[in-house]
Amino acid sequence: MNDNTLGLGLLRQPKSVLFGPGQRRQLPLIAKSIASSVLVVTDARMAASETFHEIRSGLQAQGIAVSVYAETEPDLPRENVLAVVSRYATSATARPIDAVIGIGGGSCLDLAKVAAVALVNQHDVREYYGEFRVPSPGLPVITVPTTGGTGAEVTCISVVYDREKGMKLGIASPHLEPYAAIIDPELTLSCPRGLTAATGADALSHLIEAFTAKAKNPSPEEIATKLYVGKNRLTDLFASHGLALLNTGLPGVVRDLHDVDARADVMFAAYCAGMAINTTGTAGAHAIQSPMATYSDAPHGFGVGALLPYIMRFNLPARVDAFAEIGRIFGVADASQPLVDQAHAAIRRVEALLETVGAPLDLKSIGIRPEHFEAIASQSMQATRLIANNPRALTHEAVVAMLQKGYDGDRSWWEIE
Numbered sequence: 001m002n003d004n005t006l007g008l009g010l011l012r013q014p015k016s017v018l019f020g021p022g023q024r025r026q027l028p029l030i031a032k033s034i035a036s037s038v039l040v041v042t043d044a045r046m047a048a049s050e051t052f053h054e055i056r057s058g059l060q061a062q063g064i065a066v067s068v069y070a071e072t073e074p075d076l077p078r079e080n081v082l083a084v085v086s087r088y089a090t091s092a093t094a095r096p097i098d099a100v101i102g103i104g105g106g107s108c109l110d111l112a113k114v115a116a117v118a119l120v121n122q123h124d125v126r127e128y129y130g131e132f133r134v135p136s137p138g139l140p141v142i143t144v145p146t147t148g149g150t151g152a153e154v155t156c157i158s159v160v161y162d163r164e165k166g167m168k169l170g171i172a173s174p175h176l177e178p179y180a181a182i183i184d185p186e187l188t189l190s191c192p193r194g195l196t197a198a199t200g201a202d203a204l205s206h207l208i209e210a211f212t213a214k215a216k217n218p219s220p221e222e223i224a225t226k227l228y229v230g231k232n233r234l235t236d237l238f239a240s241h242g243l244a245l246l247n248t249g250l251p252g253v254v255r256d257l258h259d260v261d262a263r264a265d266v267m268f269a270a271y272c273a274g275m276a277i278n279t280t281g282t283a284g285a286h287a288i289q290s291p292m293a294t295y296s297d298a299p300h301g302f303g304v305g306a307l308l309p310y311i312m313r314f315n316l317p318a319r320v321d322a323f324a325e326i327g328r329i330f331g332v333a334d335a336s337q338p339l340v341d342q343a344h345a346a347i348r349r350v351e352a353l354l355e356t357v358g359a360p361l362d363l364k365s366i367g368i369r370p371e372h373f374e375a376i377a378s379q380s381m382q383a384t385r386l387i388a389n390n391p392r393a394l395t396h397e398a399v400v401a402m403l404q405k406g407y408d409g410d411r412s413w414w415e416i417e
């Protein structure tokens with residue numbers, strides 16, 4: 001059954017995407033075409049690496065003035081954005097900055113995207129929390145990811161942790177769309193096993209949430225004013241290809257962290273996931289994971305991964321067709337069998353992939369306790385945009401029930417047999 005009655009195809013994307021082992025060496029020429037003075041945003045670990053030294057020298061060899069902010073912290077605190085704006089918005093640099101390059105994991109890329117608009121507009125990032133709140137374009141941004149997971153290299157959203165508000169807030173705006181993404185799988189070769197697993201689980205959750213999202217059949221006005229307008233032909237193209245790549249890529253990369261082909265497949269899948277969620281948005285697993293982070297030190301990818309078995313089971317009655325198709329993409333479902341059996345096989349395969357990378361499949365092992373359930377459920381229901389994306393209507397009671405199943409690690413049930 002196809003509920004995309006408009007036959008819609010819609011993507012939001014960078015102007016250029018360059019993918020492949022070694023393609024980071026193209027960065028200086030792409031930067032030179034738009035800038036003579038750049039701000040590179042990264043973290044301390046990356047800034048100390050030989051690879052970073054090479055990238056910086058390559059930019060300078062093209063006559064580009066390079067400023068470096070290397071203090072990006074995990075879970076991007078708002079203070080990092082304020083620091084970049086106060087340091088680089090004025091004449092503090094010899095030449096005014098005219099492009100921002102983000103090199104690193106999701107936090108570094110998110111900081112590059114949001115700083116690029118904050119630098120021009122000289123705003124506190126707080127003014128941007130929400131959807132379509134950024135008033136005008138910023139500096140062009142080039143993203144260079146070093147993990148295969150978040151998809152932040154192509155999305156027009158940044159997530160900031162606001163310490164005073166005690167929560168993470170999203171800034172979603174077409175003005176955050178990067179100018180170019182340079183995706184080089186060689187940059188992930190040194191990514192350690194735990195981080196590889198967590199970012200891989202995140203990419204898998206993005207692909208599942210995008211492919212099982214609702215087709216919203218948006219009006220012309222909604223297309224013009226909303227970022228997340230539902231599953232469509234183009235998001236399906238990316239999500240289905242990403243799922244096929246992760247199906248073999250994730251087991252390959254945990255078998256050998258230095259397997260460049262497997263690294264490339266996982267990184268391409270993460271890119272596909274970013275392309276898909278940039279139009280569909282994420283859904284229930286992401287709505288519930290965000291408040292869970294208050295009680296759990298588990299990385300984002302392990303949090304959403306641990307929720308997947310339960311939210312997939314909950315969503316199954318609303319998306320039997322899509323889950324069955326995932327089963328066929330994974331090669332674990334027989335098209336001659338009933339759709340519900342194919343869908344069950346897909347969900348079991350997602351769990352097997354999570355298990356293969358060593359991602360937790362229950363909530364107890366990541367620190368969630370029954371006394372947290374009510375608060376997590378209440379806060380997740382406030383993530384109204386993500387809740388609205390979920391294919392089956394979520395209620396406070398349904399979230400609490402899922403948290404209980406997740407805590408017990410109870411995967412013995414199906415909503416439909």
Ligand SMILES: [Fe+2]
Pocket residue numbers: 202205206286300304
């Ligand atoms: Fe995510």
